[in-house]
Amino acid sequence: MKRSWxxxxxxxxxxxxxxxxxxxxxxxxxxxxxxxxATFATAILITLVMAALAAGGARRRRGGEGDQSAAPRAxxxxxxxxxxxxxxxxxxxxxxxxxxxxIMIGAGALAVAVGSVAIELRATRRAAVRAGGEESAx
Amino acid sequence: xxxxxxxxxxxxxVYWPIAIGVFVLVVVLIVAFALRYRSDDHRPVEGRSRAExxxxxxxxxxxxxxxxxAYLTFSTMAELEAGVPGGQSAAGEVAAVGPPALxxxxxxxRWNWRFDYPRYGITQVGSGTRLxxxxxxxxxxxxxxxxxxxxxxxxxxxxxxxxxxxxxRFNRFGLRFERPGFRRGGGKCAEYCGLRxxxxxxxxxxxxxxxxxxxxxxxxxxxxxxxxRA
Amino acid sequence: MTTLDAPPRRSGTLSLLGLFxxxxxxxxxxxxxxxxxxxxxxxGLLALLMRTELAEPGLQILRDDTYNQVFTMHGSTMFYLFAxxxxxxxxxYLVPLQIGAAEIVWPRLALLGYWxxxxxxxxxxxxxxxADGAAKAAWTAYDPLSDSVAxxxxxxxxxxxxxxxxxxxxxxxxxxxxxxxxxxxxPGMTMLRIPVFSWGMVVTCLLVLxxxxxxxxxxxxxxxxRHFGGVFTDPxxxxxxxxxxxxxxxxxxxxxxxxxxxxxxxxxAVCSRKRFFGYHAMVLSLLGFTALSMSVWGHHMFxxxxxxxxxxxxxxxxxxxxxxxxxxDSLATMxxxxxxxxxxxxxxxxxxxxxxxxxxxxxLVGSPPLNYHLHDTYFIVAHFHYTVVGGTVFGFFAGxxxxxxxxTGRILGEGLGKINWxxxxxxxxxxxxxxxxxxxxxxxxxxxxxxxxxxxxxxxQLSTVGAFVIFLGVLVLLINVARSLRLGRVAxxxxxxxxxxxxxxxxxxxxxxxxxxxxxxxxxxxxxxxEERERARAGAVALGADREELRP
Numbered sequence: 057m058k059r060s061w062x063x064x065x066x067x068x069x070x071x072x073x074x075x076x077x078x079x080x081x082x083x084x085x086x087x088x089x090x091x092x093x094a095t096f097a098t099a100i101l102i103t104l105v106m107a108a109l110a111a112g113g114a115r116r117r118r119g120g121e122g123d124q125s126a127a128p129r130a131x132x133x134x135x136x137x138x139x140x141x142x143x144x145x146x147x148x149x150x151x152x153x154x155x156x157x158x159i160m161i162g163a164g165a166l167a168v169a170v171g172s173v174a175i176e177l178r179a180t181r182r183a184a185v186r187a188g189g190e191e192s193a194x
Numbered sequence: 195x196x197x198x199x200x201x202x203x204x205x206x207x208v209y210w211p212i213a214i215g216v217f218v219l220v221v222v223l224i225v226a227f228a229l230r231y232r233s234d235d236h237r238p239v240e241g242r243s244r245a246e247x248x249x250x251x252x253x254x255x256x257x258x259x260x261x262x263x264a265y266l267t268f269s270t271m272a273e274l275e276a277g278v279p280g281g282q283s284a285a286g287e288v289a290a291v292g293p294p295a296l297x298x299x300x301x302x303x304r305w306n307w308r309f310d311y312p313r314y315g316i317t318q319v320g321s322g323t324r325l326x327x328x329x330x331x332x333x334x335x336x337x338x339x340x341x342x343x344x345x346x347x348x349x350x351x352x353x354x355x356x357x358x359x360x361x362x363r364f365n366r367f368g369l370r371f372e373r374p375g376f377r378r379g380g381g382k383c384a385e386y387c388g389l390r391x392x393x394x395x396x397x398x399x400x401x402x403x404x405x406x407x408x409x410x411x412x413x414x415x416x417x418x419x420x421x422x423r424a
Numbered sequence: 425m426t427t428l429d430a431p432p433r434r435s436g437t438l439s440l441l442g443l444f445x446x447x448x449x450x451x452x453x454x455x456x457x458x459x460x461x462x463x464x465x466x467x468g469l470l471a472l473l474m475r476t477e478l479a480e481p482g483l484q485i486l487r488d489d490t491y492n493q494v495f496t497m498h499g500s501t502m503f504y505l506f507a508x509x510x511x512x513x514x515x516x517y518l519v520p521l522q523i524g525a526a527e528i529v530w531p532r533l534a535l536l537g538y539w540x541x542x543x544x545x546x547x548x549x550x551x552x553x554x555a556d557g558a559a560k561a562a563w564t565a566y567d568p569l570s571d572s573v574a575x576x577x578x579x580x581x582x583x584x585x586x587x588x589x590x591x592x593x594x595x596x597x598x599x600x601x602x603x604x605x606x607x608x609x610x611p612g613m614t615m616l617r618i619p620v621f622s623w624g625m626v627v628t629c630l631l632v633l634x635x636x637x638x639x640x641x642x643x644x645x646x647x648x649x650r651h652f653g654g655v656f657t658d659p660x661x662x663x664x665x666x667x668x669x670x671x672x673x674x675x676x677x678x679x680x681x682x683x684x685x686x687x688x689x690x691x692x693a694v695c696s697r698k699r700f701f702g703y704h705a706m707v708l709s710l711l712g713f714t715a716l717s718m719s720v721w722g723h724h725m726f727x728x729x730x731x732x733x734x735x736x737x738x739x740x741x742x743x744x745x746x747x748x749x750x751x752x753d754s755l756a757t758m759x760x761x762x763x764x765x766x767x768x769x770x771x772x773x774x775x776x777x778x779x780x781x782x783x784x785x786x787x788l789v790g791s792p793p794l795n796y797h798l799h800d801t802y803f804i805v806a807h808f809h810y811t812v813v814g815g816t817v818f819g820f821f822a823g824x825x826x827x828x829x830x831x832t833g834r835i836l837g838e839g840l841g842k843i844n845w846x847x848x849x850x851x852x853x854x855x856x857x858x859x860x861x862x863x864x865x866x867x868x869x870x871x872x873x874x875x876x877x878x879x880x881x882x883x884x885q886l887s888t889v890g891a892f893v894i895f896l897g898v899l900v901l902l903i904n905v906a907r908s909l910r911l912g913r914v915a916x917x918x919x920x921x922x923x924x925x926x927x928x929x930x931x932x933x934x935x936x937x938x939x940x941x942x943x944x945x946x947x948x949x950x951x952x953x954x955e956e957r958e959r960a961r962a963g964a965v966a967l968g969a970d971r972e973e974l975r976p
Contacts, residue, residue, distance in 0.1 A: 070715030142539025233762035351866025
């Protein structure tokens with residue numbers, strides 16, 4: 057099996073079989089029976105999306121899957137803006153409980169973090185181009 | 195109406211020996227292999243690492259065991275559900291058969307129980323200092339369980355049965371009581387319901403039919419002789 | 425071939441700050457794993473509190489309200505903050521190494537995940553600092569118990585926020601690991617050549633991405649219900665919550681199982697000096713196991729009267745088929761192997777035995793007639809502790825002893841290791857076997873106290889003693905780790921004769937993992953190479969060559 061999308065497709069098929077058994081043969085249950093169908097269907101949908109992404113990605117890459125370009129992808133060793141982003145999101149979530157002021161502070165920090173990550177990405181891409189690889193930036 | 199205790203014992207009598215047998219077999223194999231195949235030879239072992247035919251056969255065998263267990267479980271469930279209105283059944287409600295058994299309405303609240311006997315118009319309620327007592331006659335009794343606040347669970351260990359108590363819903367089932375007597379703490383709340391969940395127990399008193407009839411009439415008289423409540 | 429010097433120093437010293445901001449998947453995995461383990465120790469202390477309280481009838485050290493917070497936080501920590509993050513952490517560290525990748529996909533996202541996880545854990549625990557204490561509606565937070573009428577306190581809201589943050593982090597990591605498995609495999613490594621542990625991670629990530637959204641939805645709806653009302657208020661509301669929760673709640677126990685099953689199987693194969701048996705059967709059974717695990721959630725709701733009991737009984741019983749295949753393959757790997765009994769193998773075998781207790785009792789309570797008696801009693805508590813302690817903890821410890829050399833460059837002591845194992849075996853059996861009997865006798869779960877007339881004190885005392893034996897076992901592990909980091913034998917690249925790619929690189933691996941990769945022709949590429957060399961040597965000897973000439 058060379059193509060990983062087969063794994064996702066198989067899984068979606070198995071889930072579909074399970075759902076069919078529940079819905080078609082045995083019955084959903086007396087109360088809120090639509091919820092099992094909805095959750096199963098969502099799970100199958102997510103799996104199919106992953107299958108499509110896996111298949112699409114494989115076709116895009118020349119030489120199929122497992123083809124690693126010779127140069128390692130450029131990535132900085134540390135990314136403190138990412139750390140800030142995580143902490144900022146957490147503060148916004150905490151602000152739901154402690155008050156809007158904390159949500160605002162978190163949002164501000166997140167904006168700074170996202171901006172810094174953008175700068176970081178641009179710098180990484182420039183460094184990769186300078187080093188001679190055209191597709192290496194992550 | 196089925197005897198929940200008997201059904202439990204019937205199913206357990208099959209499941210437990212299989213479980214213990216499988217466990218002993220696997221542990222013996224693990225220990226035997228670990229001891230028998232010890233070696234100081236550092237070279238890797240070349241040999242078969244697949245046996246699709248054997249594994250398929252084995253999987254088929256496992257599926258047969260699963261099917262047999264499922265069959266036993268399903269047939270027991272069918273017996274449990276027969277004759278109980280609103281009982282768990284894939285086909286929907288099943289009408290009651292035979293003479294109408296006594297009905298008890300159980301209401302769970304944080305953190306006590308109330309038992310209503312519509313036929314007699316009497317009510318038994320626990321207080322802050324005394325556990326309520328569920329008094330039932332020997333034979334079949336039908337229950338309808340509900341809650342006024344959070345989810346509780348009506349659990350009588352000696353009957354090998356419990357049913358959850360949901361707000362705004364009734365769960366109906368039947369139990370068969372055999373031994374007359376008083377069981378202190380014979381009933382419990384089995385669904386965590388907050389601060390005093392640990393203390394939400396009730397006593398169980400089983401009376402033979404004549405004694406129960408006398409008890410019910412005495413309770414009714416003491417309550418003022420009002421007619422059966424709806 | 426590196427000589428056995430002290431483990432190579434990374435270029436420049438890595439400060440503590442750097443470790444927490446690194447984009448190296450190894451650092452992210454390590455830091456996540458260590459944080460998760462710290463939460464494990466915290467939850468373990470909470471367990472000791474509970475067991476001490478329950479040893480005797482009557483309340484000795486905790487008030488009812490405090491006990492309820494303690495058991496809620498014990499379960500919540502173990503699932504949301506220890507077992508699930510750890511399951512992804514081992515994948516973050518090991519998957520790129522096992523598939524020959526230089527890096528994971530989206531390293532910044534993975535780093536973001538760590539900070540969401542840590543924040544979520546801290547926010548969850550901040551409940552203890554509030555006036556009314558931490559959340560106290562159990563790790564399952566059933567509605568209506570968790571709604572604003574029954575549990576209005578802020579601790580509950582903080583808990584919900586913490587759970588969502590930690591769970592979102594897990595989903596981010598699963599996406600990174602799965603994308604890495606799809607995109608960054610070494611040349612020649614098809615999906616049917618990735619190592620067994622990596623297959624465990626494939627199905628783990630599948631479960632996380634398809635089942636965890638249900639929890640995020642349930643928590644969001646619960647939060648909305650608490651603050652604006654109207655979500656779970658119709659008569660079917662509480663049941664709707666349970667459906668959503670358990671659609672996540674059953675798969676999560678497989679998420680915390682599959683990676684550590686993979687770890688145990690790797691340890692077994694390497695210690696048996698034999699390639700894993702029945703790889704294709706195992707892959708099929710893992711996929712089947714995973715699909716089934718998403719189809720059984722109603723078995724937590726058999727006593728509600730609101731689900732299709734027959735369907736869930738059937739799917740739950742069917743679980744024994746893939747489980748049986750996995751046990752067969754494990755034993756067949758050991759059969760006619762050349763076994764060396766290391767601590768990693770002991771933990772892997774302990775995993776097989778203890779998890780089996782959990783699995784068999786699981787089939788038992790998967791039968792509704794039995795479930796009607798045993799549900800919500802200590803029988804269930806014992807059942808799932810065998811699957812999580814026997815499964816997650818023992819599998820993880822097998823992985824620790826197996827991969828510690830790769831991560832740190834030093835080997836964990838075998839003497840202390842065996843003591844560690846023995847204490848945990850005895851402790852786990854002593855703590856939870858009595859609980860099967862307690863449950864059968866009708867002792868309900870989540871109770872802070874029981875009456876003296878029930879006669880349950882003796883079994884409870886045994887269980888409490890067992891809990892402290894487990895505590896001692898974990899202590900021995902910590903001592904072993906601390907000691908071995910300084911004084912342990914230097915490992916080199918491949919101390920065990922490993923089968924998979926991570927053993928071709930240095931210990932610990934360099935920033936981008938590999939200098940060069942060997943050819944990949946199966947799921948045990950190093951074993952292939954070794955067998956080839958053996959055959960060549962035997963062939964040359966047969967032709968009369970001097971043994972000396974054949975040394976590599």
